[in-house]
Amino acid sequence: MTWAWSSPTRSSSSSRRARRPRPCCQRRPVPPRPPRDLEPGRCVTLTVCLLGGESSGKSTLALALQGHLSALGWSVALVPEHLRDWCIRHGRAPQAHEQAGLAQEQARQIEQARASPGVELVLADTSALMVAAYSELYFNDPGLYAHALGQQRGYDVNLLMGLDLPWVPDGLFRDGPALREATDRILRRELDRTGIAYHTVYGQGQERLQAALRIIGHRLGTVLVPDPVAARPRQAAWVCERCSDPDCEHRLFTRLTDARSVNPG
Structure with missing residues (x-):
């Protein structure tokens, strides 16, 4: 491909001269404008949902995001994992007939946070989709996917936890790394099948936090962490x-x- 650039038009009647193309490199496009910094306080309700199996770092990342974004002046609402709270409160894992109620309550809490006055960012430490995935894994029941995926489609940013973190038991019904990998496969399958966009975040500590912040910042159109x-x-x-x-x-x-x-x- 060749290019011919003309010189600026002059008042004289002289003809335009074609400039020779650069033989050693292609013409570089004009770089896009950097995203403008948004002032905290604007009317933004962005929902960020964290997905991943057991011991994949969801809760740790959610807390880190809340702390960092709040320090930058954003009004952040953190929605905890209802399933985890339920297991702690009841001292057992839920049964098959209790799964639908857990999924509905998780979705309700997220919607409640999104509707809260003054909230700019909602961080959901998982969603009804996680309950639906566990229903398939434990009870061979795919019946919760339709509602869960409908809810998931309405979230702005979906962050899937990478499996590069070591599996650590916490004494709360964790079944091992094999289940974590199976959960990851199911989540990817359902998100891909329904065309719901998601980002996989990797790394430990600050590396994972900064990766998530870059994704969120891009969606907001602002810079939350240096590139x-x-x-x-x-x-x-x-x-x-x-x-x-x-x-x-x-x-x-x-x-x-x-x-x-x-x-x-």
């Missing part, structure tokens, strides 16, 4: 008679190196 790519130093400047673009030189030598590795000699 590591933007902070990375550019290649050292070099003298080029054609374009003076250090990244272009870097790409040129990378292509040459790759070509030599494929066709040595």
Whole structure:
């Protein structure tokens, strides 16, 4: 592909001169404008839902997000996992006939938080979809998916926990890493099947927190954490008679190196 750029129009009747294209690099598009910083206090109700099996870091990440976003001045409502609270209160795991009520209550609490005056961000430490997944795993009952997925579709950001964290028992009905992996497969299957967008977040501690913040910030159109790519130093400047673009030189030598590795000699 070739390009021909014309010089700015002048008042004289001289014809426009076509400029030769840069032979060593393609024309670079105009970079998009950086997202503008939003002032806390604007009318925003963004719902962020965390999904993942046992010991996948949902609650830890939810608390970390709440602390970070609140420190930035956002009004945040954290909706805890109703299933976990129910198990602690009753001292047992729920039975098959109790699953639908648990899913409905989780969805109700999320909707209540979304409707609360002044709340800008809702962090849901899981949703009815988790109860539906457990119903399939434990009781071979897929009947809760229709309602749960309908609710899930209305959330703005869905964060699926990566399985790169070690499995840690907490003494509360945890069955082991095999169930965590099975839950992850079910969640991905249902989200993919219904076309619900989600992001998988990996890393431990600050790494996972910053990954989640970048996703949320992108959805908000603001910067919640520095972008590591933007902070990375550019290649050292070099003298080029054609374009003076250090990244272009870097790409040129990378292509040459790759070509030599494929066709040595």
